[in-house]
Amino acid sequence: MSGLGQVIRKITTDDYDAVAALLASAFGRQDEADLVRRLWAEHATKFERVSEISGVIVGYCAFSPVTSKPDLDGLLLGLGPLAVAPEHQNQGIGSELVHTGLKICRDNNARLIAVLGDPKYYARFGFEPASKRKMTWAGFDAGDAFRVITRDDDDLDVEDIRVIHYHPAFDSVS
Template identity: 30%
Template sequence: MNYRVRKALEADSRAITDVIMAAFGNDEGELISQLVTDLQADPTAQPSLSLVATADNSVVGHILFTSACIRHLDRKVSSSLLAPLAVHPECQGLGIGGQLINEGLRQLGEGDTQLVFVLGHPDYYPRYGFSPAGTRGLDAPYPILPENADAWMVQELQPGVIGSVSGQLVCAETFADPALWQE
């Protein structure tokens, strides 16, 4: 089966919700689905990048990157937050999540995005160039539990940014719930 990654369309909304529900289950899926809807309507999350993976014209994966920044001294460092990533369970393990991540990073890197952050599985995201952010002085909007510190990760899209800036990520108002930051 051939998989294709493209920008999400308004017409993909229902299919994206279906993928999220299948990937995360009922309760968590409903919360994450609502989060995606809220982020897409949140002006503080813009600009955002929403991509889908398709197989035979059916959506089988989705990724969302939303606008964020690090305020360092007198400047803002243009950043994005990757959240969420979902792949339909029948298609997991086929590299679709990686294709979505890589394409998103490529597109963001062509713009002015300097850093991309994710709160995710510390055994998965390093495969795509992410590494712990907190040890580099790049803090999450809310404290991350010490046992989950490695789940808060960053990737540099413009060389020389990491090590020259520090501070706390400022992201969309939709993410202003401390419960969202408990991995």
């Protein structure tokens, strides 16, 4: 629990409607809510956490499996979506969700965690430009917005560029 009276916990199926509403509100459109519903339907999330204050869900963070070509062994994850209710943004809720999620990923020996998002925001968590690790996102050239964290002891150097693929459910999000 943070100083905000926030509790971060595992999601339950009873939370699905509230999370979908939160996603639609936070992003101002339905696409991310539809994405997460597809991920749930396909059991394609590995770790999910919600943040609640006084019993109301105000934040959500998901990690789902990603793949790479050439192949990488081990647990490879993509962070997203991350959302905080508009009236609760800029209070540290998203940061707490990311920190909690990254700890869970590390505790489960994730080899790679990828994210597509604001480079300045995600740099504070240790995400570096994927291009530094000769990686790119299969969706399009996202530049420094496509970022990764790898294990400290991991040598991922390859001659060819490694292409990271998110779950197919992400393909329909614009």
